Amino acid sequence: MILTINLDFANWTQVFEDEQMTAALVDRLTHRAHIFGMNGDSYRFKQSFKQS
Template sequence: MWLNHFEDQTVGEALLDRIVHRSHVFNLEGESMRKKRGKEVGKFLILVQVRRHFNS
């Protein structure tokens, strides 16, 4: 997939090799913080809409 963004596959492989050469892999467990925050934001937006509906 990444290599589709480079005209020359060798250049793409070399760039990706440089990026991940000294990288570390962290295996995280549990629910994603993005999902948790998304749920909180969704609940807040519903609450705001309900309040606006009854206050108008």
């Protein structure tokens, strides 16, 4: 499974609201997972300026 989101795990409560359930969700998603933090410029964002 591949899951992408532009929020840090600490900010997931903004989406799911219930802090305890969010912690359980993050725990289950990250157990034995490979997490790649992608920091950099957005390719789609750059392309949107070229098309304008």
